[in-house]
Amino acid sequence: MSDTKNSDTFPIGVWKQAGRMVLHRDAPLPPLCLITNVPTPIRVRRTFFYAPGMVALTIILSPFIWLLVRWLVGEKFSLSLPLSEAYIARERRLRIIRAIFTTLAILMIIAGICSSLNRDFPPAAWK
Numbered sequence: 001m002s003d004t005k006n007s008d009t010f011p012i013g014v015w016k017q018a019g020r021m022v023l024h025r026d027a028p029l030p031p032l033c034l035i036t037n038v039p040t041p042i043r044v045r046r047t048f049f050y051a052p053g054m055v056a057l058t059i060i061l062s063p064f065i066w067l068l069v070r071w072l073v074g075e076k077f078s079l080s081l082p083l084s085e086a087y088i089a090r091e092r093r094l095r096i097i098r099a100i101f102t103t104l105a106i107l108m109i110i111a112g113i114c115s116s117l118n119r120d121f122p123p124a125a126w127k
Helices: 053-060 063-073 085-117
Strands: 014-017 020-023 043-050 075-082
């Protein structure tokens, strides 16, 4: 059941149902940023992956099995999303910060391994 009071604010194929925006597969999204809700002409293509919910239970067995099953039965689809410049800039900054912290974590792991190789193991107190 579509909400008729907002029918003229959305393009054809897009409607509001139970407080959520629903759209037809071929309908374009409105030119409003999905995050900040400000008008924006910018559209960014993003790829999403979908797999049935039961696939998530395979992560209990192994992350590798989960990735394999998700790859085999999952669906991949692309959307052209309207995103504002402010959100894109924030996302870029966060990506840089994540890369820096990931690099630091890898360097700390390598430093820990190297420092443990320079010590006698097991310690003399354990003998």
